[in-house]
Amino acid sequence: MFGKSSKINEFRLWGLLFTLFGMGLMILGTAGIVFWGQAGKVFAAIFMVIGMIAMLLSVGVYFWAGMLSTSATILICPECNRHTKMLGKTDRCMYCKTKMTLDPKQATDLDETEPAQETVQPHA
Numbered sequence: 053m054f055g056k057s058s059k060i061n062e063f064r065l066w067g068l069l070f071t072l073f074g075m076g077l078m079i080l081g082t083a084g085i086v087f088w089g090q091a092g093k094v095f096a097a098i099f100m101v102i103g104m105i106a107m108l109l110s111v112g113v114y115f116w117a118g119m120l121s122t123s124a125t126i127l128i129c130p131e132c133n134r135h136t137k138m139l140g141k142t143d144r145c146m147y148c149k150t151k152m153t154l155d156p157k158q159a160t161d162l163d164e165t166e167p168a169q170e171t172v173q174p175h176a
Contacts (some may be wrong), residue, residue: 058146059139060124063117067110074106125154 057065081099084092115175124137132148 056144056149058136058144058149060117060121060137061146063113063120067113067117070106070110072115074103074110076103077106078103127152 067118077099080113081096081103084095084099088095120139121137124139126135126137127132129136129145129148129150129152131150132145134145134147136152138152138154141155142151142158145150148166
């Protein structure tokens with residue numbers, strides 16, 4: 053599940069997991085009120101607070117992924133010919149999961165007759 057998509061999509065996945073985890077904890081907390089009545093209110097309060105913290109973490113992760121996305125290099129994938137964003141020197145295509153690099157030294161599929169700059173060109 054992890055490691056087979058682009059870095060931006062990985063950050064978004066973590067944001068989604070924090071959101072679902074937080075919502076699940078809050079629902080579990082309200083179940084304490086239904087099943088235990090008055091005694092379940094403390095249980096519900098604890099799980100509501102922990103769930104809200106997880107939701108705030110998801111907001112932070114989504115914000116961070118958005119900020120990284122604005123400064124990412126936009127290029128055209130050599131496999132699917134779609135515009136994709138790249139973080140760092142190596143990343144995967146957001147659509148077809150092809151491994152890409154901007155560093156010719158890290159490229160493994162280069163033909164010796166091709167110039168190294170034709171591997172991936174950043175899109176302006």
